Amino acid sequence: MSKQYLTTHTVDDAHITDIFSLAATQKTLLSASGSSTLHVHDTTDPSFPLKQSISGAHKLGCHHICTSRNGLYAASAGFGGEVKIWEYNKETGEWSDGGEVTGPTVKPGEVWAIALSEDGGYLAGTTNDGRINVWDVADRSRAKIREYETGSAGSGSFGMCVDLSRDGKFTASGHQNGSVYVFNNDTGRILYSLSGLAKPVRAVAISPAGTRVAAAGDAGIIALYDTKHGEHVGNLTGHSSWITSLDWSDTGEYLLSGSMDGKVKVWSIERGVCVATHSETDKALWAVRWLPKTARSEMFCTGGANRSISFYREATGS
């Protein structure tokens, strides 16, 4: 049984350059691109209008943006190496500047991929030399509270992606040399070193229940590991290009993946198969994201080199 998804809306030329990253909250979708401006689209309206435009956010462009699960905080990382925090105002529905994560712990090149914890209190970021730093961003001092090494000091492999589990127990990171690490945030130690992909890992995602880690990249396959024993429990195969982005659905039943050839796929975890494939473009997709489930049917969106944001909705009543 395959699932049916329909393109409900496409925001053409949402940005003037490639859209490199997307992050969704209950009501808004934040998008980051090669331009200095961040955009906020209203996802409560079926035409997804541009609600807010944050200009001058990252002067050299922005490569990663993420939100906390409670929808109150966002963080963005720019090509210039700077990291900014954004705060959501519930009354106006707008995002405002929450300041930069600065200081000696955030040197240029120190931050690539980023992830925020459930309440937005902690920010994890990967580095050039394979470390994963965690900052306490709830506190204005923004102190670095953890530093995980993934190789001998200073010689780890470039950290391409990172994710935090919802319960805050785990940090997972994917690296250029193909390794995937899972850290225990309570003890501050490496829990598992997961190998097997051999090629750059461009996306990691911890399942909502915290039981699975999905990792994917240039190998074109999605590897699934369990977090209990660090076992490799399965592969999802079907992409024929680099996989750039992964996202678990709210229930953990489905996994969304996007790749460099413009294809977005929905996978059933239970059955281990691809249940839907879409491609609006043959240009690279840099980001694919589920929208948090609201009263309406399940939705996801994609962004990439064609500069547009496409929204998909599950076809109901079949």
Place this chain on the structure above:
Amino acid sequence: MDWTTTNVIRRDGEQLVTQPRSITSAGAVISRIESILESVLDCVAEGKELLIDFATGREDQTTQKIHFPGKCLQEATKFARILLILQLAHDALVSGIVLTKRHIFYQHQELFGSQRTVDKLVDSLALALGIHRDELNIVASSKGVFSGCLSIRLQDDRVIGPATGDAVCRPDSTAWDYATNDWINCDHKLRSHTVDSRRNISLFDIFVVLANAKGYPDILTCSFLQLIRFNCPQIPIFTLVDYDPDGLNIFRCYRFRSNNAIQETDATTSSIRWLGIKSQDLLEYETYLNSSIRHSSASQQLTNSQSSEESNSSKTSISSTECRDPVSFLSTRDRKVAVGILEKLLDVKDDAEVVEAQRELQVMLMMGVKAEIQWLDEAGNLTDWLDFKLGKLLL
């Protein structure tokens, strides 16, 4: 320029022009190399230590012997390097192709370690054989290539055109070297005439700048380009650079001549276009390979059996040691350089090529990979790719 007057070897249905040079001298060099290689084979057969002996057949030469495995690692390495160069030179001489020192380096980067090693070895190899480097069909790496109906009068009144400029590739006189600083060692000959006939754009001269890692524009190159722009503004000029931050910086320099002279963007340089390598080329490469296979198989049917045999043999022999995959990951330094260039590009407004360069730098950082020009070619031969790319651009 009349193409039919030069010696022509048909290869894959395309014309390769070789210089009219005496076959005997090439033949002599080939047999010298073969006798050296044979003696190595004899050593293998007799189970003796392998030996390359440059004294063979030369009495006046101080005997120079290199053993394998030899006394130390260095000697073993040197043996392997020399053997590879001999083999490549041999293949090049047999098939009438000219190699650059840079190309030799990229045949086995790990073995040679640095370009300088290759340069030294080639020179000492030529010396040991008692011949000029050019007679090994090995030339210095070129900075650029031009193609089309263009001839240039040098300071010593010699005139070079595409036929002398391309497959000749050998500065016979020092005057040439001096006058052009190895500028037009056109190892990567562009078959613009075939593009012309296919695309019906015979009025175009095509000019390509090939740059390499050290390819920041020098005064000579710039003045040469200026000369072209001044005298023949209709000639398109393209820059082909590595897909890495330095490559993009080289393009930026060609386009703006220097780091600080952005405001000087004028008619002289603004029409220098960026041919590649771009991220799309990396993604498209398979498409290109498929089309080139189709193209070459179609054209092979048109040629007679003898010449297609020749083309096959030349192709297989020259690619007997295939290029290593030069697509590699960005280093921390690369990323710093890329960010530095992005910052510099912020000052440039309203330039479509710069907007594209910004995008390419960002995508490069996202992909985390780089690729050198050598990645595109088939064992040092860029012509097919250039035809493919220029054909699309000039259509």
